[in-house]
Amino acid sequence: MATNFEKVVSLARKNSIWPLPFATSCCGIEFMATAASHYDLARFGAERMSFSPRQCDLLLVMGTIAKKMGPVLRQVYLQMAEPRWVVAVGACASSGGIFDTYSVLQGIDQVIPVDVYVPGCPPRPEAILDGFLKIQDLVNAEGLRRRHSDQYKELLAGYGIQ
Amino acid sequence: MLNNEIIKQKLTEKFPDQLTDWCEPYGMLTFTAPAPLNLKVLQFLYDDAELRFQFLTDLQAVHYPDSKGAELAVVYHLHNLVDNVRIRFKVFVDIEKPDVYSATALYRSANHMERETFDFYGVNFVGHPNLIRILNVEEMDYFPMRKQYPVEDQSRIDKDDEMFGRG
Numbered sequence: 001m002a003t004n005f006e007k008v009v010s011l012a013r014k015n016s017i018w019p020l021p022f023a024t025s026c027c028g029i030e031f032m033a034t035a036a037s038h039y040d041l042a043r044f045g046a047e048r049m050s051f052s053p054r055q056c057d058l059l060l061v062m063g064t065i066a067k068k069m070g071p072v073l074r075q076v077y078l079q080m081a082e083p084r085w086v087v088a089v090g091a092c093a094s095s096g097g098i099f100d101t102y103s104v105l106q107g108i109d110q111v112i113p114v115d116v117y118v119p120g121c122p123p124r125p126e127a128i129l130d131g132f133l134k135i136q137d138l139v140n141a142e143g144l145r146r147r148h149s150d151q152y153k154e155l156l157a158g159y160g161i162q
Numbered sequence: 163m164l165n166n167e168i169i170k171q172k173l174t175e176k177f178p179d180q181l182t183d184w185c186e187p188y189g190m191l192t193f194t195a196p197a198p199l200n201l202k203v204l205q206f207l208y209d210d211a212e213l214r215f216q217f218l219t220d221l222q223a224v225h226y227p228d229s230k231g232a233e234l235a236v237v238y239h240l241h242n243l244v245d246n247v248r249i250r251f252k253v254f255v256d257i258e259k260p261d262v263y264s265a266t267a268l269y270r271s272a273n274h275m276e277r278e279t280f281d282f283y284g285v286n287f288v289g290h291p292n293l294i295r296i297l298n299v300e301e302m303d304y305f306p307m308r309k310q311y312p313v314e315d316q317s318r319i320d321k322d323d324e325m326f327g328r329g
Contacts, residue, residue: 068298
């Protein structure tokens with residue numbers, strides 16, 4: 001597991017993810033349950049919720065994002081330092097959900113890149129934990145230099161970032 | 163005790179033959195005034211020693227696309243807090259020239275509600291100090307609550323049909 005430097009770093013990263021909960025509605029309530037004692041997100045090394053984007057690794061977007069909120073969410077994402085990951089929790093963050101309307105962003109992947117989508121309306125805490133474990137797998141498998149790759153730069157350029 | 167008959171009588175004395183469509187759905191006195199008279203009616207209702215409608219509960223618009231020349235209705239809900247009596251009155255304007263005098267000088271709460279009504283229906287409140295969008299994104303170039311749009315807006319390009327089984 002820890003046979004070379006890259007693997008040591010991956011191991012450390014995946015077990016000390018600092019989440020930034022960006023909760024706008026009911027999915028946020030489910031997340032509160034996920035973080036509380038019964039489901040206990042802290043078991044996976046995500047003890048410290050942070051509300052300062054600069055220190056965070058994982059942006060958890062939970063709830064409907066109105067078009068007016070889009071630039072705010074994007075700003076929060078831009079303030080996060082690399083490496084950073086994003087989870088879209090629930091139907092609204094993933095696709096706009098039931099809000100098939102002029103004022104709601106039809107999925108946050110229109111403004112920022114997303115790593116894991118958690119379906120549900122709202123998803124149960126188990127589903128959020130499952131999404132978090134998927135993120136841990138991604139973090140573990142990600143090489144140190146992935147963020148310097150042309151593919152990654154192309155992805156961000158697709159969103160007009162950097 | 164203030165009741166609907168007294169209110170109606172006082173209003174018809176003050177504005178003879180100008181107020182129309184009197185009705186009382188669920189006991190709430192409702193009438194229509196000509197759009198240029200809206201401030202005069204509001205001021206009278208506010209100032210009269212007996213009427214005292216000094217609280218603006220709500221202000222909003224309705225779009226009637228089929229009534230030509232009077233498509234937009236602006237509805238005022240007023241409350242006499244002393245006698246606990248409510249009334250409602252409407253003015254109708256042409257959607258091509260939706261000018262209505264602003265009630266902001268009389269009711270400060272009208273500021274927010276008129277901005278909202280402008281935002282969603284495009285009613286132009288003449289005399290409003292800051293008539294700009296309040297809830298929708300600034301770059302929106304239409305008035306979304308008007309009934310001229312199909313339920314599924316064909317002009318939208320942000321919809322991912324794949325997500326909704328329509329791809």
